[in-house]
Amino acid sequence: MKIAVLVKQVPSSESMLPLSSDQTWIDEGQVSFVMNPPDSFAIEEALLLREKIGEGEVVIVSMGPERVKKTIKEGLAKGADRGIHLEEEGKIETDPLSNSKSFSSVLKEENFDLILTGLQSDDTGMGQTGVLLGELLGMSTATLAMETEVQGDSIRVKRELESGWFQWVKLPLPASISIQSGLNTPRYPSLKGIMGAKRKEIKCVSSAEHRSGAQTQFMEKVFVPQTSKQTEVIEGDADTAVARIIEILKSDIKVL
Amino acid sequence: MHFSIIEKVILAGLTLASLGSFGYEVFRRVAIVNKGTGSFPFDRIPERLFRVFREVFLHEKVIRERPFPGLMHALVFWGFLVFGLVTIDHFAIGFYKPIMSESAHHAYSYIVIPFAILVIFGIVSLAYRRFITRPKALGGMSPTSGLVAVFIVVLMGTYIYGETGLSPLVWKINWWVHSVIILAFMYLIPRSKHLHLVLGPFNIFFRSFSQPDHTPVHIDLEGDEDELDAMLNDLTKLTKNQALDIFSCVECGRCTDVCPANRGGGILDPKHHFIMDLRQPLLDGKDVSVLDQINIEAGWECTTCQACTEVCPVGNHVEKSDEIRRLEVLVEGRVPQEYQKLFTNLQETGNTEGASSSPFADSFPVFTADKEYVLWLGCFARHGLDPNFNKSVENFTKILDVAGVTYGVLAEEQCSGDPANRLGDKLTYTMLREHNLEQLSETKKVVTLCPHCALNLGKEYSQYDQINYTVEHHTQVIGRLIDEGKIKVKMGESGKVTYHDPCNLSRMLDIVDEPRTAIKAASSDFQEMDESGRNTLCCGAGGALWWKKETKGRTHLVRAEQVIESGADTVVTGCNFCFGMMKQGLGPMTPEGREEVIVKDVADIVAENLVYDL
Ligand code: HEM
Ligand code: SF4
Ligand code: SF4
Numbered sequence: 001m002k003i004a005v006l007v008k009q010v011p012s013s014e015s016m017l018p019l020s021s022d023q024t025w026i027d028e029g030q031v032s033f034v035m036n037p038p039d040s041f042a043i044e045e046a047l048l049l050r051e052k053i054g055e056g057e058v059v060i061v062s063m064g065p066e067r068v069k070k071t072i073k074e075g076l077a078k079g080a081d082r083g084i085h086l087e088e089e090g091k092i093e094t095d096p097l098s099n100s101k102s103f104s105s106v107l108k109e110e111n112f113d114l115i116l117t118g119l120q121s122d123d124t125g126m127g128q129t130g131v132l133l134g135e136l137l138g139m140s141t142a143t144l145a146m147e148t149e150v151q152g153d154s155i156r157v158k159r160e161l162e163s164g165w166f167q168w169v170k171l172p173l174p175a176s177i178s179i180q181s182g183l184n185t186p187r188y189p190s191l192k193g194i195m196g197a198k199r200k201e202i203k204c205v206s207s208a209e210h211r212s213g214a215q216t217q218f219m220e221k222v223f224v225p226q227t228s229k230q231t232e233v234i235e236g237d238a239d240t241a242v243a244r245i246i247e248i249l250k251s252d253i254k255v256l
Numbered sequence: 257m258h259f260s261i262i263e264k265v266i267l268a269g270l271t272l273a274s275l276g277s278f279g280y281e282v283f284r285r286v287a288i289v290n291k292g293t294g295s296f297p298f299d300r301i302p303e304r305l306f307r308v309f310r311e312v313f314l315h316e317k318v319i320r321e322r323p324f325p326g327l328m329h330a331l332v333f334w335g336f337l338v339f340g341l342v343t344i345d346h347f348a349i350g351f352y353k354p355i356m357s358e359s360a361h362h363a364y365s366y367i368v369i370p371f372a373i374l375v376i377f378g379i380v381s382l383a384y385r386r387f388i389t390r391p392k393a394l395g396g397m398s399p400t401s402g403l404v405a406v407f408i409v410v411l412m413g414t415y416i417y418g419e420t421g422l423s424p425l426v427w428k429i430n431w432w433v434h435s436v437i438i439l440a441f442m443y444l445i446p447r448s449k450h451l452h453l454v455l456g457p458f459n460i461f462f463r464s465f466s467q468p469d470h471t472p473v474h475i476d477l478e479g480d481e482d483e484l485d486a487m488l489n490d491l492t493k494l495t496k497n498q499a500l501d502i503f504s505c506v507e508c509g510r511c512t513d514v515c516p517a518n519r520g521g522g523i524l525d526p527k528h529h530f531i532m533d534l535r536q537p538l539l540d541g542k543d544v545s546v547l548d549q550i551n552i553e554a555g556w557e558c559t560t561c562q563a564c565t566e567v568c569p570v571g572n573h574v575e576k577s578d579e580i581r582r583l584e585v586l587v588e589g590r591v592p593q594e595y596q597k598l599f600t601n602l603q604e605t606g607n608t609e610g611a612s613s614s615p616f617a618d619s620f621p622v623f624t625a626d627k628e629y630v631l632w633l634g635c636f637a638r639h640g641l642d643p644n645f646n647k648s649v650e651n652f653t654k655i656l657d658v659a660g661v662t663y664g665v666l667a668e669e670q671c672s673g674d675p676a677n678r679l680g681d682k683l684t685y686t687m688l689r690e691h692n693l694e695q696l697s698e699t700k701k702v703v704t705l706c707p708h709c710a711l712n713l714g715k716e717y718s719q720y721d722q723i724n725y726t727v728e729h730h731t732q733v734i735g736r737l738i739d740e741g742k743i744k745v746k747m748g749e750s751g752k753v754t755y756h757d758p759c760n761l762s763r764m765l766d767i768v769d770e771p772r773t774a775i776k777a778a779s780s781d782f783q784e785m786d787e788s789g790r791n792t793l794c795c796g797a798g799g800a801l802w803w804k805k806e807t808k809g810r811t812h813l814v815r816a817e818q819v820i821e822s823g824a825d826t827v828v829t830g831c832n833f834c835f836g837m838m839k840q841g842l843g844p845m846t847p848e849g850r851e852e853v854i855v856k857d858v859a860d861i862v863a864e865n866l867v868y869d870l
Contacts, residue, residue: 012600012601012604012605012610013610014601014605014609014610014611014612015610015612016612016613030612031612032604032605032610032612033604034600034604078589185593186593186596187589187590187591188585188589188590188591188596188599189589190585190586190587190588190589191475191484191488191586191587191683192484192485192488192587193589194477194683195477195481195484
């Protein structure tokens with residue numbers, strides 16, 4: 001079984017996020033980047049599948065500038081077999097479709113049986129790349145997997161639906177599946193894994209090689225939500241106050 | 257008294273069998289111990305001998321923790337010492353002729369008989385405790401213990417009976433009963449916890465002077481892979497000292513009795529998880545690679561407080577959470593999610609919180625070579641793990657200012673690595689340590705309010721590298737400034753004041769008096785808690801448990817409960833983690849209608865009562 005895991009590097013949740021001067025993204029200079037936390041569940045699921053089946057290959061695939069190598073290496077240290085780095089200096093956060101096209105151009109000849117992604121990235125939370133890539137490669141797709149079970153040349157997936165409902169679906173392989181966070185307990189890179197990762201191959205594909213066509217979505221403006229306080233002091237006796245409060249609840253806040 | 261040749265042959269046969277079996281069983285264990293890593297220490301011999309004198313001959317620890325049973329045991333022990341000569345003489349009679357003259361024997365019996373009675377009293381009390389009172393700490397039924405108690409009573413009985421002027425036949429039967437029991441006892445000793453009476457004194461002699469005492473893990477990522485493999489392989493092995501511990505344990509359960517995790521309702525039971533669980537695997541495997549047998553869940557519960565190690569009467573370094581955690585982290589990569597987050601923060605930003613800056617740290621002067629101290633803040637203060645503690649740091653700098661002591665903070669200070677170290681992530685610890693040592697390369701003196709930082713920057717770093725600076729805890733500096741009259745403190749209005757000794761300060765750094773000097777200068781109504789000094793009870797935050805999300809037990813509330821029960825109005829402590837933990841614990845624990853106990857750092861109570869016009 002050949003499994004690719006799409007992994008993204010995102011600003012850590014504790015990082016300060018100063019806006020860039022043109023306000024189209026953040027100023028990355030002061031940010032510390034980490035592996036997108038939902039993706040670590042996808043890696044773990046891939047490693048568990050490989051362990052269960054007893055053979056196969058897990059490949060970490062990521063896109064971004066040089067710094068994402070660190071995240072790929074983290075996956076390799078956890079036990080993945082090799083990595084593919086799609087180099088890209090431009091802004092990749094905004095455009096899942098062009099990104100998926102890039103991924104599909106590189107992954108096409110690899111013929112993966114399974115592509116796993118985290119449920120979404122913690123930066124922009126689009127949650128589309130895995131599904132789009134699956135479509136582009138002609139794979140079956142499913143989202144929000146809570147449990148996976150490979151059966152011959154198909155995979156059974158327990159999907160999370162709304163309000164506590166679940167659904168079991170059976171997909172023919174190859175398939176692209178996004179993994180719900182919390183379905184497993186991601187491992188920590190062992191010392192041996194870290195040492196071993198140094199010898200593992202990371203294939204680099206330059207932007208010119210994988211990019212085709214222009215971006216289809218752009219970031220207009222990012223801004224910090226403004227909070228404002230509106231205080232109204234209600235004067236008068238109890239009856240007037242109650243009347244006014246009811247009016248506010250009805251017409252302003254609309255909870256009555 | 258005449259012994260026939262047949263009797264002598266039988267006696268010789270029995271003695272050989274008993275001693276042979278004793279020797280074989282002891283040798284078997286010593287051979288396993290010898291496979292342990294490291295070597296036994298032979299430094300500071302006078303100190304070690306003095307310790308053996310206090311802890312073995314005076315039974316200091318045996319008695320201190322459990323006065324009545326301890327004293328009863330002391331009677332048995334001292335009795336056995338007195339009996340040494342009697343026993344030699346006893347067998348000499350059987351084989352050849354007595355070594356003591358008739359009159360010497362008679363005179364000595366005036367000493368031995370009272371001791372024999374005391375031994376009987378002692379062993380009956382111990383047996384009563386074990387079989388009738390049955391405290392949980394001693395564990396389940398133990399037939400050997402019963403047998404040994406009967407043996408000892410009969411030994412004493414036959415001795416006294418033998419001194420009462422018996423007819424030759426009765427005397428001889430009595431003599432044989434006494435002999436057979438001694439030989440049977442010898443047979444039993446190495447096969448049971450009674451091996452403690454042989455190994456205990458050696459174990460106490462070899463015990464480390466410093467706790468916690470864990471083999472440092474040297475990691476060189478650029479190094480040779482075979483070396484790394486060998487190092488990882490060694491992580492499952494006990495050291496010689498640790499292996500000796502396992503065979504010396506007398507199963508008394510003192511370690512579990514004092515364990516905060518256990519007292520808080522956790523599953524951790526150091527007597528079993530860190531000691532007894534390893535005994536059979538050692539014997540079965542004839543090897544010391546047994547550390548992977550430690551219960552993992554229990555290992556994560558440990559606060560690394562060293563209460564167990566402190567209290568062990570036979571000199572064991574009980575705590576082994578470091579060993580099991582480093583295996584889990586470095587070899588298995590099985591790390592609870594909240595700790596993975598913590599490690600990532602430490603690697604990415606050099607602090608526990610993943611913060612990119614610290615406005616609080618920026619509010620202090622930066623260290624320059626003309627200043628006396630590096631004021632080491634630590635993550636707790638730098639990143640406001642409890643923002644109330646900021647005031648305590650400022651109070652300390654106020655004291656320094658008044659005393660005219662100069663200080664500055666390091667701009668590039670990173671976490672001392674305590675959480676990574678205690679959680680077994682020795683790789684992250686290595687990164688932080690190397691960074692900090694570089695920052696401190698030109699430094700002479702460091703002072704910090706965090707005992708965890710103090711321990712790591714000092715004792716722990718120097719296990720790995722040469723350090724050229726001294727580390728002091730702020731309570732030491734404050735205590736000295738008071739003693740030297742550099743600051744003056746008046747008796748303040750803090751009501752009834754008590755002090756909570758932080759484990760890292762009292763047990764690990766042996767700083768017990770200085771905080772008290774400071775508190776007593778500022779309070780006339782100071783009272784000790786029941787568990788204080790080196791016998792303090794952990795607040796529950798140690799061993800990086802501060803960052804643990806879910807705990808089954810209520811480890812963190814047991815100490816707060818004691819503080820409330822002590823009736824104090826103010827509890828002073830000397831550790832930021834204890835400070836934060838107390839604040840969290842005291843709120844919900846305070847009964848209706850009572851004022852919440854106020855938590856202060858030593859720096860607070862001193863600064864509030866500083867007298868300026870010197
Ligand atoms: C000739 C020497 C000794 C004899 C005959 C002796 C005998 C015994 C016996 C019979 C017990 C009761 C075991 C049970 O109830 O299961 C015991 C327990 C114990 N022994 Fe010894 N022992 C000797 C030396 C030592 C030494 C040198 C130490 C440590 C310094 C020591 C520490 C203890 C402790 C801590 C207990 C557990 C009882 C308690 O909880 O207080 N013993 N010993
Ligand atoms: S170090 Fe403290 S918490 Fe850990 S086992 Fe010992 S007594 Fe218990
Ligand atoms: S380790 Fe020490 S304290 Fe714990 S049961 Fe054994 S002898 Fe007692």
